[in-house]
Amino acid sequence: MSFSRRTNWNQEPNALTRAIEDLKSRGTPIVDVTESNPMRCGFEYPGAILQTLSDPKNLDYLPDPNGMASARQAVARFCGIPTDRMVLTSSTSEAYTFLFRLLLNPGEKVLLPRPCYPLFQFLLELSDATYGYYPLRYSGDQWAIDVEALASLIDSNTRAIILVNPNNPTGSYVKKHELQQLNRLCAKHRLSIISDEVFWDYALPVQGVVDAASLKNNAEVLTFVLGGLSKSAGLPQMKLGWILASGPPMLVQEALGRLEIIADTFLSVNIPAQNALPAWLALAPAINAQLLERVRGNLQLLRQGPVKVLTVEGGWYAVLCLPGIDEDQYVLELLTQHHLLIHPGYFFDFLEEGHLVASLLPKRECFAKMMGILTEDNSA
Ligand SMILES: Cc1ncc(COP(=O)(O)O)c(C=O)c1O
Structure with a gap:
């Protein structure tokens, strides 16, 4: 039995994935600012989205x-x-x-x-x-x-x-x-x-x-x-x-x-x-407006915090700049000690170390918790 070389991926879970699984198995709530699935971020979707699916034309x-x-x-x-x-x-x-x-x-x-x-x-x-x-x-x-x-x-x-x-x-x-x-x-x-x-x-x-x-x-x-x-x-x-x-x-x-x-x-x-x-598509502008309002609000909150935020011109993400951190170690520490899950920059192939990436879609309460953790951690 053989498989194609193009599917020879390393499927071993890394330390971060193992730590997430560990917290989940113990029922520990995680402040997750990697969530960018809009269905999981508490938006209100009009019921009309589903009505269209019962059309006999289908x-x-x-x-x-x-x-x-x-x-x-x-x-x-x-x-x-x-x-x-x-x-x-x-x-x-x-x-x-x-x-x-x-x-x-x-x-x-x-x-x-x-x-x-x-x-x-x-x-x-x-x-x-x-x-x-x-x-x-x-x-x-x-x-x-x-x-x-x-x-x-x-x-x-x-x-x-x-x-x-x-x-x-x-x-x-x-x-x-x-x-x-x-x-x-x-x-x-x-x-x-x-x-x-x-x-x-x-x-x-x-x-x-x-x-x-x-x-x-x-x-x-x-x-x-x-x-x-x-x-x-x-x-x-x-x-x-x-x-x-x-x-x-x-x-x-x-x-x-x-x-x-x-x-x-x-x-x-x-x-x-x-x-x-x-x-x-007729409903898209109303949904888009909700998402944009969340993105703007979270970005504003983030900019009031202790960590430098790079300029964002569009999209759902913000890049935080923390020069000198070891991303792997810092992200793991945030998760295991504060139950905050945030992406390390290397996940996105940044040219230099010292970046974290947050999704701007999570609810404001989640973002406020992240701000509390980052403030505590960066003033210690
Ligand atoms: C820049 C970019 N393009 C494409 C996609 C994937 O979009 P789709 O769900 O249509 O495959 C993503 C998903 O996050 C994305 O970030």
Whole structure:
């Protein structure tokens, strides 16, 4: 019996996971600021979300590989783009896999931001792709893409650049001048861009300004923007995402034709979700407003505390800066001594030690408890 090398993962639980299990087995309540599942953070979801699922239309099955026209029209209205540049998927993670299958031969390379959320390595390895990290650097109270470093990583094996816009966990958007530089580089080296804009609707203006460039209508190079219900409507369990293609028309047409065949191979987006999509997207702004209010409130609270918080331009996360800490040891201490669970920066591949990452979705009471613990710990 043998398994593929790509699934040779280390499945041993680490010290943090073991400590969490230990506390849970003893029934000890945990102040959990890693929770970013909106279904577990006490929001009020309208009952109308479920009513749509009992529609008799759900007993019919007429699959369209790109997604049903009515569902695509709903996304088109929501995102302000035409339906004919769109493919529906069962999640953003699936959308990434479709795009890696479309763009990369085995062993070819994608460039990823660092720090970033830790799913890409798995998605890329499952697609037999390789990757290199380009740095996001924090200076002068702002994150920026190190475009020079990114350019130096491009080689004959590189096929695409991933942008996370705004990024998880740094909360930084791609700026217009960065996009111009990236477009020039991608055009020169014939690279595609994948722009993950799942958190686009969660902008947190800095001094009243949102400095951000969406790639939804990026005309210069072949571009794919990703979005989905999990963040836009706070409904991750409904498993519905979308890919919006743009760029030189001939390339877009070729890409969409190939993507349609990939999507047709799986037909993975279920019909009830597609039938419900217009209603869910109509409810999204009200859900989004609740989440944004929580994110803003928690961020404000965090900024009043003893620990430096890096600038957040959008999304659901905040980065705390504690220079000199050993992240592994500190996070374990917070958990075992104070029952506070927070992510260490290394989980997101920060370039330097000394960072913690908190989700901004947990209830305010949970955040207030975290503040108490951090204040006590940093004044001792
Ligand atoms: C930046 C980013 N993209 C995509 C996803 C996954 O979204 P989906 O639930 O649509 O797969 C996440 C999940 O946290 C994320 O942080």
